[in-house]
Amino acid sequence: MDPRYSGQDVIRCDLCETAVVQMHCDFCHVNLCVACIGKHVSDDYDKHKVVPFKQRKSTLIYPKCATHQTKSCDLHCRECNIPVCSLYTVSNEHEKHKFLVLSEIYGEKKKSVRKDLTELENNLSPTYKTIVIDIETQMASLDGDYGKLTEIVTKRGEEWHREIDRVTQEKKIEIHEMKNKHLGILMQHLDKIKQVQSLIDKALLSLKVIDESNNVTMALEYTSRTEEFSQLPHKVQLSLPTFSPQNINREEIYKLFGSITPIFTKKEDGYRPKKQVAVAKILLEEPELITSMNTGYKSLRSVTCLSEEEIWSEGSVDAIKCFNIQGSLRKILGTKSGKPPNDISVTIDGYLVDTDWKTRAVIKVKDGQIEKVLKLQGWVPNQLCVTSNGDLLVTMYNEGFAQSKVVRYSGSTEKQTIQFDDEGEPLYSRNGYIKYISENRNLDICVADYKASAVVVVSQAGKLRFRYIGQCSTTKKLPFNPRGITTDSQCQILTSDRINNCIHILDQNGQFLRYIDNCDFKDPYGLCVDKNDNLFVAEYSTGDVKMIEYIIHISHGFEGDIPECLPQGDRKVQECYVTRCRRQRVT
Structure with missing residues (x-):
């Protein structure tokens, strides 16, 4: 099975790369099959520590002594705070110094490492992953959230446009009604003038007939209406209505339109480490x-x-x-x-x-x-x-x-x-x-x-x-x-x-x-x-x-x-x- 395409492939020997691993060199950190053990230790190097694979990392690897190169440091000088080999216990350089067993210090440090590893792996790392997902989720939702806010503002604008259109239409109707009323007054006055004008036309015809005739009786019966027609009617002058717009106060419109609350940043202890002790x-x-x-x-x-x-x-x-x-x-x-x-x-x-x-x-x-x-x-x-x-x-x-x-x-x-x-x-x-x-x-x-x-x-x-x-x-x-x-x-x-x-x-x-x-x-x-x-x-x-x-x-x-x-x-x-x-x- 190709290990690139499987989450279940077994661990292979680091030397032959084909056989299943059975042993492990704790000093060299090499995985070995049984057949490759001899090949690995054939260099006469006496520090090889070959152990069963399940027991790997059981052999401690001590640091080499800088002064005594054939020795490993298995002690720790408390005063100098450095690892030393056993030969230093009798040297003048560390006279009256107290020495601690390095394996015991290692054991305490290992406990601390495992404690931190458990805390980071089980609690802090999952918590930070959750925080990242939380922030990424917030970021991903911004387009939708701000899109909804934009949609609300757009609808508000549409409401205002509809209201302005309604008011405009009502004003147009009011103007049309005033125009009809104005027209009615002028037509009523025009009818009266035309009636008088018709009487004048008749009088002109009668006068022309009398003027051209020698009939005495017609002349004697004539009564003048010139003085009556000389009393001209009053002139009717109607004023046109005017529109007086109110000044547009942009600040007032901005307030009436609605307000958007500002972004408020508040730092609070919202995240808690994921403690597995709870669930x-x-x-x-x-x-x-x-x-x-x-x-x-x-x-x-x-x-x-x-x-x-x-x-x-x-x-x-x-x-x-x-x-x-x-x-x-x-x-x-x-x-x-x-x-x-x-x-x-x-x-x-x-x-x-x-x-x-x-x-x-x-x-x-x-x-x-x-x-x-x-x-x-x-x-x-x-x-x-x-x-x-x-x-x-x-x-x-x-x-x-x-x-x-x-x-x-x-x-x-x-x-x-x-x-x-x-x-x-x-x-x-x-x-x-x-x-x-x-x-x-x-x-x-x-x-x-x-x-x-x-x-x-x-x-x-x-x-x-x-x-x-x-x-x-x-x-x-x-x-x-x-x-x-x-x-x-x-x-x-x-x-x-x-x-x-x-x-x-x-x-x-x-x-x-x-x-x-x-x-x-x-x-x-x-x-x-x-x-x-x-x-x-x-x-x-x-x-x-x-x-x-x-x-x-x-x-x-x-x-x-x-x-x-x-x-x-x-x-x-x-x-x-x-x-x-x-x-x-x-x-």
């Missing part, structure tokens, strides 16, 4: 089936959950179903394309996301509202997961089924593509087969590549860390057949083995830990783990979702450091902790 989580010897619910799917593929009240599942029909822990159906969502999705997941803020292979899109749904997050060109989305900072990791294949890759998205923006290793070779099998994906707590990206019969794990930067290709077992004789994959709070990786009807549990470095094979699995497929490290298993052929407890959470009982696992042989201790720490069962 320990160990694998149960016998994982336990807590509950089982039937989804009604004939081919159940994926399961994901945000809480015990929202367990989402999808299968071979165009409907995504939500159940609670008791198995009661809460809601059903149809797909936009009318085809079954390839996979589903739930975002941190409670949105359901799914991949729609028919439209080549990733869809987000909440409260019945469907939003297209992204649409691919030339590629088909397969499986997906939501990362700790809200990004999307999507496995996909191209239209010709010749390439596969993993792409990270922030919203609809592509941030990272993971496709090849450092030698330019494909990381994943070149086809459109199932490739379930999950992000580990240490930010590794874990893919269950069904066609390659392997779990492929890369770092956050996309560098290959290891491939897990199954565990040799007398009880699991069929080829490793990974389908679903998930990770828990311990950075352990869990993958379903459909053909062997079991779950493989690996540590974060790809080392096999154990199987879960005692829960009567039938076609285990999709997997997910909730915040309490309860495992949910989707069974393809039965349509059942099984909830499995495989970890004990220990929070009380030990004083001092808690070991990584309880003694396997001490059943009383285990049963005590199981009784004390196991949560309330679902009935």
Whole structure:
């Protein structure tokens, strides 16, 4: 097995590089097989310390004496604070000095080193990693948070624009009404003038007839109306309305528009070292089936959950179903394309996301509202997961089924593509087969590549860390057949083995830990783990979702450091902790 692609290769001899290591030279720090021991000590150097490999570092390597070159320093001069050999005890240079045994000083220093190592490894280093993740999470969320703030300000501006448009329209209506009133007054006055003008026209005609006639009677009957017509009407002069705008006070508008609170920086003791004395989580010897619910799917593929009240599942029909822990159906969502999705997941803020292979899109749904997050060109989305900072990791294949890759998205923006290793070779099998994906707590990206019969794990930067290709077992004789994959709070990786009807549990470095094979699995497929490290298993052929407890959470009982696992042989201790720490069962 190529050690570059395995987290489980054995340690080899440093000389021949092929045989399994059995011995170790404590002086030269060289790993040896039995055949190479003679070759290593053949130089007649009498300082070689060859010991069994498990007992390496058991022989102390003392410093050489600077004065007596054939001697090693096995004492320590307290007054001079330097290591010395035994010959110095009788020298004049160190007369009346007190000497300490160097091995005893070494032992005390070793205790201090181990104490610091434990503190740094178990408490401080994980705490700083958590701090880094916390800050990176805050940084990653800035675009979204400030985008929401910008959206609020934009909506406020739109409200003001709508209000200004409304006021403007009302003023326009007011002007139009004033114009009509002005026009009515002028028309009424015009009608009166035209009536008088009509009488004048008639009088002119009568005068012309009388003037041209010799009829005495007509002349005698004539009565003059000139004086009446000489009384001209009053002139009607209406003033036009004017608009008097108020001065625009920018500062007042700025205040009325709303205020934005400034950034407030407060230093507080928010971080605490991760003390393992408080909580320990160990694998149960016998994982336990807590509950089982039937989804009604004939081919159940994926399961994901945000809480015990929202367990989402999808299968071979165009409907995504939500159940609670008791198995009661809460809601059903149809797909936009009318085809079954390839996979589903739930975002941190409670949105359901799914991949729609028919439209080549990733869809987000909440409260019945469907939003297209992204649409691919030339590629088909397969499986997906939501990362700790809200990004999307999507496995996909191209239209010709010749390439596969993993792409990270922030919203609809592509941030990272993971496709090849450092030698330019494909990381994943070149086809459109199932490739379930999950992000580990240490930010590794874990893919269950069904066609390659392997779990492929890369770092956050996309560098290959290891491939897990199954565990040799007398009880699991069929080829490793990974389908679903998930990770828990311990950075352990869990993958379903459909053909062997079991779950493989690996540590974060790809080392096999154990199987879960005692829960009567039938076609285990999709997997997910909730915040309490309860495992949910989707069974393809039965349509059942099984909830499995495989970890004990220990929070009380030990004083001092808690070991990584309880003694396997001490059943009383285990049963005590199981009784004390196991949560309330679902009935």
